[in-house]
Amino acid sequence: MAGEFQAPRGTADLLPENEEAHRFVVGTFRKVTGRAGFRSIETPAFEDTALFQRGVGDSTDIVRKEMFTFEDKGGRSLTLRPEGTAPICRAWIEHGMNKLPQPVKLAYEGSFFRHERPQAGRYRQFHQVGIEVIGSGSPLADAEAICLLDAFLAELEVPDLELHLGSLGSPEARQEYLTELTSYLASRESELSEEVRDRVGSNPLRAFDSDDEGTSRVMEEAPLLLDRLDGEDREHFERVRELLDAAGVGYTVDPTLVRGLDYYGRTVFAFTCDRLGAQSEIGGGGRYDGLIARLGGPDTPAIGWAAGVERILLALDREAVAPELDLFLAWTEDSVAGRIPGLASELREKGISVGFDLAERNLKGQLKQADRAGARWTAILAADDSVELKEMETGDQRAADLTDLASIVAD
RNA sequence: GUGGACGUAGCUCAGCUGGUAGAGCUCCUGGUUGUGGUCCAGGCGGUCGCCGGUUCGAAUCCGGUCGUCCACCCCA
Numbered sequence: 022m023a024g025e026f027q028a029p030r031g032t033a034d035l036l037p038e039n040e041e042a043h044r045f046v047v048g049t050f051r052k053v054t055g056r057a058g059f060r061s062i063e064t065p066a067f068e069d070t071a072l073f074q075r076g077v078g079d080s081t082d083i084v085r086k087e088m089f090t091f092e093d094k095g096g097r098s099l100t101l102r103p104e105g106t107a108p109i110c111r112a113w114i115e116h117g118m119n120k121l122p123q124p125v126k127l128a129y130e131g132s133f134f135r136h137e138r139p140q141a142g143r144y145r146q147f148h149q150v151g152i153e154v155i156g157s158g159s160p161l162a163d164a165e166a167i168c169l170l171d172a173f174l175a176e177l178e179v180p181d182l183e184l185h186l187g188s189l190g191s192p193e194a195r196q197e198y199l200t201e202l203t204s205y206l207a208s209r210e211s212e213l214s215e216e217v218r219d220r221v222g223s224n225p226l227r228a229f230d231s232d233d234e235g236t237s238r239v240m241e242e243a244p245l246l247l248d249r250l251d252g253e254d255r256e257h258f259e260r261v262r263e264l265l266d267a268a269g270v271g272y273t274v275d276p277t278l279v280r281g282l283d284y285y286g287r288t289v290f291a292f293t294c295d296r297l298g299a300q301s302e303i304g305g306g307g308r309y310d311g312l313i314a315r316l317g318g319p320d321t322p323a324i325g326w327a328a329g330v331e332r333i334l335l336a337l338d339r340e341a342v343a344p345e346l347d348l349f350l351a352w353t354e355d356s357v358a359g360r361i362p363g364l365a366s367e368l369r370e371k372g373i374s375v376g377f378d379l380a381e382r383n384l385k386g387q388l389k390q391a392d393r394a395g396a397r398w399t400a401i402l403a404a405d406d407s408v409e410l411k412e413m414e415t416g417d418q419r420a421a422d423l424t425d426l427a428s429i430v431a432d
Numbered sequence: 433g434u435g436g437a438c439g440u441a442g443c444u445c446a447g448c449u450g451g452u453a454g455a456g457c458u459c460c461u462g463g464u465u466g467u468g469g470u471c472c473a474g475g476c477g478g479u480c481g482c483c484g485g486u487u488c489g490a491a492u493c494c495g496g497u498c499g500u501c502c503a504c505c506c507c508a
Contacts, residue, residue: 027499082506086433104508133508138433140502149508224506280507291508299503329508353466386460388468401467413468 031137031145038341043148045339046177046330047130050150053173057165059128059152064108066132070098076107076316078283087135089145101134104282106309106325107316109153114318123156124323130330142300142332151306151327158310158322160257163288164264166324170304171270173328174292179303179336184271186290187278188258190250192311195286198246199225209239229277245276254287261288284309288324294336303336304328348430349391349399350377353384357402364402364423371427398430 028034035043051061070090077083089101102108109127112118118125130150137143152169154162167184174182189195202225210218214233221228229240250258265272272290280289291305306326313321348368350361358381365375376394378387384401391399392413400421401409410421410429421429 030499087506135507137506138504139500140504143507147508151508220505227505282507300507302508304508327508332508351467384466385464385468390468392468396468399468403466409467411467416468418467 029145031139033144033146037344039334041342042334042337042339043330046333047148047150049176050128050130050173050328053169053176054128054152057126057169059126062109062112062127062129063131064102064105064112064129066134067099067101068108068111070100072107072111072316073100073103076110076284076312077104081283083135083282087137089134089136103133103135105129105131105133105149105151105327106153106282106284106312109325110155110313110316110318110323113155113321114313114316119156119319119321124162125153125155127153127155129153140300141298142329142335144331148330149327150330151325153323153325155313155323155325156321157324160260160264160288162322162324163257163261163308164268166306166326167261167265167290168268168270170290170292170306170326170328174303174333177333177337179294179333181294181296181336182303183273183293183295184290185275185278185293186262186265186272186288187275188247188250188254188261189280189286189289189307190246190254192286194249194251194254195246198244198249201244201249202226205243206239212236212239224279226277226279247274247276257287280305280307284312284315286310290326292328294332296338297332297335300332302329303332344393344395345374346376346391346394346396347374347398348376348426349387349394349396350375350402351384351387351391351399352402354404356404360402368427368430371431373427373430400426 070088073088074084079085083103088103091099093099109129113125113127128151131148132146133149134146136145139145150173152166154166167186171184190198203221206213206217206221206225206228210221212235213221213228214231214236217228217231217233217236228236229243231237231240247258262272262274278289278291280291285307287308287310289305289307292303293301294303295301297303304326305328306324308322308324310322311320313319313323350365352358352361361377365377368375376391376396378390380386380390382390388399396413399411399413401411402423403409406423408421408423408426409418410426411418
């Protein structure tokens with residue numbers, strides 16, 4: 022509060038304690054996806070605005086009101102990426118990845134930007150990790166993707182998870198269904214709550230989530246998209262369910278699962294955790310078979326997901342990690358200080374983490390620094406080359422030889 | 433974009449009905465001319481978010497504004 026400047030609304034500094042927790046999540050992601058044969062990809066932080074307009078969909082909230090859009094000096098409209106899938110599809114097309122063995126399995130991590138009012142688990146700049154499996158329409162790809170998200174969250178030990186699974190069918194089936202649902206809602210309009218009535222036009226599916234009593238009664242008899250799936254879509258969904266059952270991944274079929282991006286079709290899924298507050302979704306995704314073609318590439322099926330790093334951390338409620346150091350070098354006379362940096366480098370080359378005081382403190386101050394740096398050992402060097410090695414936790418101290426430091430500290 | 437709560441030292445907070453700021457923790461120094469984590473003493477640190485109004489006088493009342501948090505919408 023003291024300074025003139027503050028991090029912009031909805032952004033946050035990742036202080037060392039948080040930075041480490043953050044790295045832990047991303048590191049786990051890399052481990053889990055790496056051993057599944059995924060390779061990393063990194064795309065720019067901003068793209069042509071039109072990529073998102075077409076890829077994510079003009080009618081979505083993201084495009085309508087949540088994008089950070091600006092013009093560069095050449096008058097091009099650019100947008101800070103609000104999500105990762107459209108950029109990766111763009112890269113896939115641009116670099117002719119259809120010539121690679123299919124499917125192409127990609128993993129990414131990074132910052133994303135959405136201009137929304139911040140609240141618990143929602144920020145204007147946030148971090149996601151995610152994967153895309155591009156080039157296979159098989160339910161095996163769906164199952165693999167979902168199992169991987171499950172494995173990732175399990176490895177992190179995220180508690181109280183629930184997997185919601187649904188299918189949106191083909192775009193045509195979905196459109197037909199929405200028309201049917203809208204007219205059904207219209208036929209019983211008088212029984213619906215006011216809010217729901219207002220929203221029928223924009224998002225009739227939301228009516229399923231209402232806790233209004235009259236609305237709930239109406240929705241119990243409402244037609245379900247899952248019941249309207251045609252043959253192939255239905256088979257696909259059944260097959261995905263079989264594969265998940267066989268893999269021992271538990272889920273709830275959620276006929277009302279909605280995704281905020283236009284490109285989804287067939288399988289959609291989301292992991293939720295109720296200790297997050299209003300933003301309970303930790304990660305989710307789905308199949309987007311039409312997207313690559315829509316962006317000008319060859320007709321290519323694909324599926325992927327993204328998970329929010331901040332939300333995972335919120336669910337984990339991980340304790341801050343204290344700093345740790347193998348050895349702290351202290352000295353008794355200023356004449357010894359000159360030898361310290363070189364000695365530290367030597368020991369560090371042997372793989373030992375070494376620190377020393379950088380503020381010209383007296384011995385007492387140096388010991389205090391050692392303590393705060395989380396040092397397990399402190400070596401006190403005297404002008405006559407004698408060394409006292411102190412074990413910080415117990416306070417035990419003994420004479421040691423300079424050449425033995427590395428081996429003693431290493432165990 | 434809408435609604436609610438809040439905004440005093442780096443952090444957590446106190447400061448009743450107005451008389452121009454305080455605690456604990458942290459940090460620095462000393463008690464210990466070569467020894468940390470306990471203890472004791474001292475010190476650094478605040479335009480009381482900002483602007484305006486009421487008043488002899490405002491951290492305290494009023495208005496506005498900015499910001500934070502939470503919720504709605506929607507989503508990671």
